[in-house]
Amino acid sequence: MVAKLKGRYGSGIEPLTYLGQNYMVADRSAIPELLQILRNEEEFDYCVDITAVHYPKREKAEFDVIWVLYSFARNERVRVTTKIAEGESIASSVPLWATANWLEREVFDMFGILFEGHPDMKRILLPDGWKGHPLRKDYGILQQDNEWVQINLGIESGQ
Amino acid sequence: MTDPNTLSPLDLDTPDKTFLDANELVINMGPQHPATHGVLRVILRLDGEKVMGLECVIGYLHRGVEKIAEHRTYTMFNPYVDRMDYVAAVSNGLGYCETVEKLLGVEAPPRAQYIRVILTELNRMASHQLWLGTHALDIGAITPLFYTFRDREEILKIFEKFCGARLTTHAFRIGGLLYEAYEGFEKEVKKFVAFVKPKIDEYEELLTTNRIWVERTKGVGTISAKDCIALGVTGPVLRASGVKWDLRKAQPYANYKNFDFDIPIGVNGDTYDRYLVRMAEFRQSLRIIEQAVDGIPEGPIMAKVPKVIKPPVGEVYHSIEAPKGELGFFIVSDGSTQPYRVRVRPPSFVNLQALELMCRGQLVADVIAVIGTLDIVLGEVDR
Numbered sequence: 001m002v003a004k005l006k007g008r009y010g011s012g013i014e015p016l017t018y019l020g021q022n023y024m025v026a027d028r029s030a031i032p033e034l035l036q037i038l039r040n041e042e043e044f045d046y047c048v049d050i051t052a053v054h055y056p057k058r059e060k061a062e063f064d065v066i067w068v069l070y071s072f073a074r075n076e077r078v079r080v081t082t083k084i085a086e087g088e089s090i091a092s093s094v095p096l097w098a099t100a101n102w103l104e105r106e107v108f109d110m111f112g113i114l115f116e117g118h119p120d121m122k123r124i125l126l127p128d129g130w131k132g133h134p135l136r137k138d139y140g141i142l143q144q145d146n147e148w149v150q151i152n153l154g155i156e157s158g159q
Numbered sequence: 160m161t162d163p164n165t166l167s168p169l170d171l172d173t174p175d176k177t178f179l180d181a182n183e184l185v186i187n188m189g190p191q192h193p194a195t196h197g198v199l200r201v202i203l204r205l206d207g208e209k210v211m212g213l214e215c216v217i218g219y220l221h222r223g224v225e226k227i228a229e230h231r232t233y234t235m236f237n238p239y240v241d242r243m244d245y246v247a248a249v250s251n252g253l254g255y256c257e258t259v260e261k262l263l264g265v266e267a268p269p270r271a272q273y274i275r276v277i278l279t280e281l282n283r284m285a286s287h288q289l290w291l292g293t294h295a296l297d298i299g300a301i302t303p304l305f306y307t308f309r310d311r312e313e314i315l316k317i318f319e320k321f322c323g324a325r326l327t328t329h330a331f332r333i334g335g336l337l338y339e340a341y342e343g344f345e346k347e348v349k350k351f352v353a354f355v356k357p358k359i360d361e362y363e364e365l366l367t368t369n370r371i372w373v374e375r376t377k378g379v380g381t382i383s384a385k386d387c388i389a390l391g392v393t394g395p396v397l398r399a400s401g402v403k404w405d406l407r408k409a410q411p412y413a414n415y416k417n418f419d420f421d422i423p424i425g426v427n428g429d430t431y432d433r434y435l436v437r438m439a440e441f442r443q444s445l446r447i448i449e450q451a452v453d454g455i456p457e458g459p460i461m462a463k464v465p466k467v468i469k470p471p472v473g474e475v476y477h478s479i480e481a482p483k484g485e486l487g488f489f490i491v492s493d494g495s496t497q498p499y500r501v502r503v504r505p506p507s508f509v510n511l512q513a514l515e516l517m518c519r520g521q522l523v524a525d526v527i528a529v530i531g532t533l534d535i536v537l538g539e540v541d542r
Contacts, residue, residue: 049504099391102512125218
């Protein structure tokens with residue numbers, strides 16, 4: 001599988017293995033097509049998880065977006081990772097896997113990464129008017145949206 | 160291959176023309192509602208009593224567990240995972256400890272593995288018992304609640320004797336166990352198995368052929384295998400739709416490959432089949448416990464793990480079959496004593512997304528049954 005994908009994308013995709021787990025690092029531009037191929041041709045029909053990691057110290061492209069995929073037919077798991085920069089968006093995979101809906105909303109809520117073409121791109125765990133994205137590294141652990149707390153809860157601070 | 164574009168909810172988007180009055184009513188259920196098992200708000204769009212659509216509003220219990228993890232050491236974060244799915248704390252602990260062990264490249268010794276399996280399976284039963292009691296209560300049968308809580312107590316007593324806690328057990332440590340099994344542990348587990356076997360028949364006697372139960376659950380909240388896979392639904396809900404998939408068999412972890420057990424599956428994917436699947440899982444858990452308790456080897460209970468846990472740089476995803484479905488942990492290590500990122504893939508969160516599909520076209524009273532049958536824990540949905 002990997003050789004086939006490598007042949008199609010050349011240097012845009014790099015297959016790796018760590019602790020017996022396969023994953024591939026792909027260019028942002030290759031992602032929509034790569035996910036489509038994985039789902040339709042390689043039978044990765046179950047999208048286990050979509051998540052992100054923030055690396056503020058990295059020069060550009062400070063976010064990693066990660067898809068964990070599983071194939072029932074092959075009993076195999078694979079991770080796809082791509083790097084994107086602040087303010088960049090990425091194509092939504094809701095048309096591929098319906099489960100991506102809430103998972104992408106959570107990534108948006110926690111990291112502020114927008115998914116293009118998502119049917120309902122809004123916060124999921126935090127309230128709609130909240131400012132800030134808590135899982136970014138520059139968001140302090142005690143930080144909160146004081147303005148929101150004062151207006152909506154009528155108290156000075158939630159702490 | 161399935162095509163997600165033909166998911167059933169899209170077919171139901173237009174209001175049903177057979178209804179005389181097309182006036183739609185939007186009502187709010189929760190967040191404080193006894194049948195939502197926590198703080199879940201559901202906005203229902205109704206045509207008479209028929210559900211035309213709904214939206215879940217979640218996040219009321221959000222505590223930022225993933226953020227907390229980045230500010231704790233690997234060892235310090237261990238008790239936090241118990242507080243996600245608090246009715247299956249042992250399973251959460253197993254998932255987290257195994258993921259960190261994988262990063263460290265250590266494996267718990269055989270004796271620890273056996274005790275882990277016994278406790279995890281006991282916890283699966285406790286979780287299913289709580290589900291059965293409350294689910295039946297929601298639908299209107301009060302007796303099963305007393306029966307299941309009476310028997311669940313015996314499991315909690317074993318936990319309490321083992322580690323001092325009943326609910327948020329923190330039973331496992333990275334690398335094995337902190338506590339050796341107490342004197343008479345095997346005997347007590349065996350006694351419990353003998354005690355609970357007839358009790359499961361008792362639950363079934365109350366419900367399986369009960370006419371009210373059957374009418375309230377058969378054909379309610381039906382979901383096909385294809386939709387389950389598209390929506391990422393796992394656990395008993397997926398199996399009740401006829402997919403024979405269990406991570407304990409598909410990608411064995413701990414030492415599940417040593418035990419002989421079956422994966423019960425359903426046919427119709429409705430609430431009744433999910434009930435039957437979970438009842439069968441009780442018996443399979445007992446089978447595993449029986450085999451494990453006879454085979455506990457002697458030996459150490461803790462692998463050689465450094466005092467300060469500093470996994471090498473890298474990332475790993477590991478998942479286990481929790482009572483509610485696939486519970487995954489994705490941990491990124493930057494080589495320091497604190498995880499750089501911990502992502503929890505919660506089964507309840509993903510399964511809850513199927514609520515809309517399962518409720519469309521059903522009655523309001525069935526929404527209660529479907530929330531119950533999904534077996535969600537809001538502590539895990541919101542984290």
